Amino acid sequence: MNPLALLAAAPAVPYEKAGRFVAAAFIVLFACVLIYVAIMATKLQRLERDLSELNRALDEQERAKAAASAADEPPVGAEAS
């Protein structure tokens, strides 16, 4: 039997109204997932910010270490004289 004819024979809710309810149910699911994704995006941004800060700190530490080791090295030709 044609589903539409079947629906017309025994409709619990008019078709256009039923569509709205079904759409609402799917929208609820999508909205909840989207809210969750938005929260995760915020956390991800925070992690990215923290990681950039750590990268900067590491660069500074490496620069300081390089400068210190350069200062410790004896000048070129100091041993010969």
Added chain:
Amino acid sequence: MYGKGLRALTLATLVALTATFALVVFWAPNDADQGFIQKIFYVHVPVAIVTLVAYVVGGIFAFKQLRTDDRKWDVRSYVVIHIALIFNVVGLLTGAIWAKASWGHWWVWDEPTLVSFLIVFLLYATYQPLRFSIEDPERQARYASVFAVIAGAFVPLNFMAVRMASSLVHPRTFATAEGGLPGEMMFVFLVSLVAMSLLFWLLVKYEITQKNVTWQIRALRRRLLGDDAVAPIGRSAAPTIAPEAAKPLGQRPRVSYENSPEARSRGPEEIAT
């Protein structure tokens, strides 16, 4: 690595969800009694099933936490119950929409299926405040695990009790003497169940990965910049993943949960998968 396989899982979830929605809208036959409105069934029922199964899984993880005292099980149990709560809200809302369309009311108080699902939700809604009320992470993990085990055992008992009770208006679809779903509807339902299960597992995996990365960055910050650069976690409902958790019971330091010299020297440690 918790992030491993995340891309494949995301793609599989996307394909399964798209297939579900396409099948529901274009292929699944309309119900003879309810017509198009019955299609809410393909969202509502799989979400409800995944929710209840997840609560039981959360209880199993909590049981493992109690047996091994390994903090990774507490994290898993917490995240599974956390996502199950979100699914529970979706189940309640889609059920209310379906009830309004079918029965003309958003909620029917004398229907055991609906009320029992609400009771399960309210029971688990206390899980987060319970965790938040306990500051000591070890006690928090232990008490929350006890709660999750007891509540997880309550879920199937509650389901069976409702199943045995005589329903007033809520239909029984599976394993009934009347025969259950026709083949096409059953196929779409199973595809939807797989899609919702994948979506659930994906969200769990995302959250555990995020927590793991957060912990590793905190540990890295401590090693690079020292203790002063790391803000205290403070009171939190979420478990704090510490390297000490990997130690067997009785060998872990009681006080310095995250700031022990041992933890600093060892650095970040992942939760074993």
